[in-house]
Amino acid sequence: MANPNLTQADRQKLPRTQMPEQDPKERVQNFTEVPFGYDAELAMAEAERCLLCKKPKCVAGCPVGIDIPAFIKAIREERMNDAALILRATNSLPAVCGRVCPQGDQCEALCIEGNKHDPVAIGNLERFVADWEVRNNAITIPDLPPPTGYKVAIVGSGPAGLTAAGDLAKMGHDVTVFEALHRPSGVLAYGIPEFRLPRIVVNSEIEYIKKLGVKFIYDVVVGITVTVDELFEQGFHSIFIGTGAGLPRMMGVPGENLVGVYSANEFLTRVNLLGASKFPDYDTPIRKARHTVVVGGGNTAMDSARVSLRVTGNHVTLAYRRSMDEIPARKEEIHHAIEEGVDFQLLTAPVEVVGDDKGQCIGLKCIRMELGEPDASGRRSPVPVEGSEFVFDCDTVIVAIGNSPNPIIPRSTQGIEVTKRGTIKIEDATGATTRPGVYAGGDIVSGAATVILAMGAGKTAAKYMDEYMRGLPKP
Amino acid sequence: MHIIHSTRVLAEKIHEYWVEAPLIARKYRAGQFVIIRTHDQGERVPLTVVETKPEEGLIRLIVQEAGKTTTEMAAFKAGDGILDVVGPLGKATHLENWGNLMIIGGGVGAAPVLPIAIAARKLGNTVYSIIGARTKDLLILEDEFRAACHETRVSTDDGSYAVKGFVTDALKAWVGEGLKVDQAIIAGPIPMMGATAKVSKELGIPTMASLNPIMVDGTGMCGACRVTVHGKVFFACVDGPEFDAHGVDFRELNLRNQAYRTQEAEAMRRMEDHKCKIGLTNVAREGVVQHG
Ligand SMILES: Cc1cc2nc3c(=O)[nH]c(=O)nc-3n(C[C@H](O)[C@H](O)[C@H](O)COP(=O)(O)OP(=O)(O)OC[C@H]3O[C@@H](n4cnc5c(N)ncnc54)[C@H](O)[C@@H]3O)c2cc1C
Ligand code: SF4
Ligand code: FES
Secondary structure, three states: OOOOOHHHHHHHOOOOOOEEEOOHHHHOOOOOOOOOOOOHHHHHHEEEEEEEEOOHHHHHOOOOOOOOHHHHHHOOOOOOHHHHHHHHHHHHHHHHHHHHHHHHHHHHHHHHHHHHHOOOOOHHHHHHHHHHHOOOOOOOOOOOOOOOOOOOEOOOOOHHHHHHHHHHHHOOOOOEEOOOOOOOOOOHHOOOOOOOOHHHHHHHHHHHHHOOOOOOOOOOEEOEEEHHHHHHHOOEEEEOOOOOOEEOOOOOOOOOOOEEEEEEEEEEHHHHHHHHOOOOOOOOOOOOOEEEEEOOOHHHHHHHHHHHHHHHEEEEEEOOOOOOOOOOOHHHHEEEEEEEEEEEEOEEEEEEEEEOOOOOOEEEEEEEEEEEEOOOOOEEEEEEEEOEEEEEEOOEEOOOOOEEEOOOOHHOOOOOEEEOOOOEOOEOOOOEOOOOOEEEEHHHOOOOOOOOHHHHHHHHHHHHHHHHOOOOOOO | OOEEEEEEEEHHHHHHHHEEEEHHHHHHHOOEEEEEOOOOOOOEEEEEEEEEEEEEEEEEEEEEOOOOOHHEEEEEEEEEEEOOOEEEOOOOOOOOOEEEEEEEEEHHHHHHHHHHHHHHHOOOOOOOOEEEEHHHHHOOOOHHHHOOOOEEEEEEEOOOOOEEEHHHHHHHHHHHHOOOOOOEEOOOHHHHHHHHHHHHHHHHOOEEEEEEOOOOOOOOOOOEEEEEEEEEEHHHHHHHEEHHHHEEHHHHHHHHHOHHHHHHHHHHHHHHHEEEEEHHHHHHHHHHHHHO
């Protein structure tokens, strides 16, 4: 129970509550979620650490502005349902965000408790509340307003599309989501692995959105199967584009089409969406690598490396061209990857994939790097060390160096302007594209970013799509 | 679920399906394909669309039993369903009035080029075609090619039907007789495409090849379908499936397509085992009924 007698100084002395998790040796053999989550007791203990700051810094770090001290206070007082309501007020996918948001760079990075000690484990607490809600069947479907008669099409069912869909449905609009794949939720389904984000969690979020009346249509590539113009002709009043950044960037080095070189997207899609780790019970095959080298240092690279460990049971190396200070993945994932035995080779960049006479990858030639002057991104840029080339003896290479925006919609749609990078141009405050009635958000606008930013974009767009439609003649 | 309206065996292990897919039927243009999944644990398999009936919402697929999915499909009957069909994917064939167009299809590769022949003729081309197969029992669509093109020649590798030889021999012979070919479009097994591209280059014929790499999503997301053309990397599902045949690295394509050969063999073996164990009595009884 909450202990009102603790002083602020006492609270600061409490150690951060660790989340119990699967033993690394065991978990590399399965796809079950790595951290078990807090139980109520652990959550309440962690909640005691929050200083309930009058001017909380943490909230400013949250892209959707969750009232963090309020939900933590509710946990402390064992008012779990209130905590859930506070979260839901600003975040429609709390169970997802609690697991995949880069809290270390966002809310927790600004937590005042973190100045001298470890920051409050805001992400873990968010996850606890969201899971509590599911376990206790406490997710309440809000009363919906009377139908407005306006019809909305959402293109893409990633976090951006799902958030926009949910919000627009809550405003009484008739919402249909069009998805190119056979399953919803974008990167949450085909990219992020089950041991980090269980399908059951994603599915329950989808169920919630369906209960709001949102319809899902799969296997439709908007721009091809049906165009944006045709959607308008079919009577949709406004369209949201959340098609993500699904175009893998390759390394541009010799040999990168050799057999055994995967883009991270292909590798992860085979395993996460198509069940390739269960081949031959599932029909999609995957390479049983002897030694995999993953190139990159983001979440996609960590996921590829850790999935690879689980699929092959063999050695996995991660080659990243900068140092641990610049590595962009979530801290927790890096930590987990190291525990599981991924061999981190920092300051290392690929120069060539080596093949045998049968066209099979038999090695990755790399060069060591050192850090030079800061570049445009403010990070010190890697500079090759002359003469330091060497070869990893490996039979599989997974390229995880980023994605470009999906070009299908801009290419097939009149009036939607794109930037030089191929992202869709929007008015920042509203999400409006250059074509009236069409809004966009998520990775297709920002370039590869994060779940929470995509959700924030979906939320903003929903608000202004509502406004836009209400300005149209009554349907 | 996409209901199959009819099935037909065109040749040994080559099946035809008319499948309900109204949105795709309406949008399809020659050269495009679909990706299908037959069940929840299935793989995503690209298949060319050969013809459509937009008014009836039907598309026609021609499928050769090769891997597990296509072999399972052999048992599909009218009324069965295909779980997912997405498309029409890929760019439509770039068509213009070239003058004399040569269409070359090897084996089941005749299927993707048939609609191209028909569309090209409508644009005013004089359309010649060569269809070839390893042996007589594997030849498909002969009548349709004869109907669609100004002139069609047929070859079989083993001479069991029509002219003995490869499609390349037929092409050389035809050009040798004085036929001037302004453009060629080819499809078929990769070695056949590679050989044909080599010959057509020697003959100075601009040539497009319809490529068939392994695909997963078909929308440019996964990069499985990477092909090298004139030294540059393209994603066949969005940049293709047709490319300048004289620039395609067919060796690479061939190797990439065989990446899962051992696993595919394993899956097939398991399927056979499974069939035997569960279907033993049925198979026997059917045999008796049929032959008795
Ligand atoms: C492996 C991996 C791990 C990641 N880990 C994290 C993490 O830990 N934390 C984090 O915050 N972020 C992470 N990210 C980034 C995050 O997933 C993305 O920023 C986020 O998913 C973007 O959301 P979105 O809605 O814009 O697009 P997406 O999630 O990409 O969804 C787009 C959807 O649109 C569909 N689509 C595309 N084109 C069409 C079309 N023409 N018609 C119909 N549908 C279409 C796609 O099939 C897809 O389902 C990760 C990304 C990857 C790849
Ligand atoms: S900044 Fe940290 S201590 Fe202060 S309210 Fe936010 S989480 Fe609590
Ligand atoms: S099949 Fe995935 S990019 Fe072409």
